Amino acid sequence: RAAVIDEQERVLLLRHTYTTGWFLPGGGVERGETAEEALRRELREETEIDITAPPALFGIYFNGRASVRDHVFVYVVRSFAILNLKRPDLEIEEVRWFPISDLPPDTHPVTRRRLTEITTGLTPEPIW
Numbered sequence: 001r002a003a004v005i006d007e008q009e010r011v012l013l014l015r016h017t018y019t020t021g022w023f024l025p026g027g028g029v030e031r032g033e034t035a036e037e038a039l040r041r042e043l044r045e046e047t048e049i050d051i052t053a054p055p056a057l058f059g060i061y062f063n064g065r066a067s068v069r070d071h072v073f074v075y076v077v078r079s080f081a082i083l084n085l086k087r088p089d090l091e092i093e094e095v096r097w098f099p100i101s102d103l104p105p106d107t108h109p110v111t112r113r114r115l116t117e118i119t120t121g122l123t124p125e126p127i128w
Contacts, residue, residue, distance in 0.1 A: 001026035002043055002055065003118050004077045010097040011115060012047060013107065017093045021108040024074070024115075025049075025095075035073045043077070047095050048086040053079035058118055063128035072128045074114055 001024040004012040013022040025046045029038040036055065043049045055075035063070040086095040098104060100119055103112060110128060117124045 001072055001074045001114070002039055002077050003058070003074065003115060004043070004047070004049055004080060005100070005118075006078075006097065009100050011100050011103075012049065012095065012097055013103075013111065014046060014095045015093045017088075017091055021106045022096075022098075022104050022111060023108050024111050026072075036075075039073070039075055043080075044083070046086070046092050048082060048084040049077075050081045050083050051077055051079065052081050058114075059124040061124070061128040062126060065128070074118075076118055 002012075003024055006012075012025065014025050015022055025043055026039065027042040027046070029035055030041075033041070039055060040051050043051060055077045058074045058076050061072045061074065063072050086092065088094065098107075100115055103115070113125065116122055
């Protein structure tokens with residue numbers, strides 16, 4: 001997952017076509033990919049964002065709801081280029097920027113928690 005944060009302290013969130021709420025972009029690591037390579041690929045696919053400097057790994061979280069061995073890597077991305085305007089597709093319904101201090105009401109609770117950890121220095125919870 002990526003917390004893509006711009007100079008105005010806005011975060012890029014997306015809505016999927018198959019569930020409700022706003023989420024940090026990201027996805028699975030493919031065979032033979034590093035976590036950072038997966039992050040770069042997922043950001044291009046889901047948001048039309050290209051990372052232009054190494055992202056900062058913020059935390060690694062265990063996600064027992066997905067599988068008994070699933071872990072989520074969260075990166076903070078502050079250096080990026082917008083390649084194109086992301087258009088809706090079969091997976092992504094919408095991509096938008098929001099002030100971190102004014103997230104939409106239906107932001108997923110885990111997304112909200114990760115952003116609070118990132119922006120306030122709150123100790124990250126190890127469980128996703």
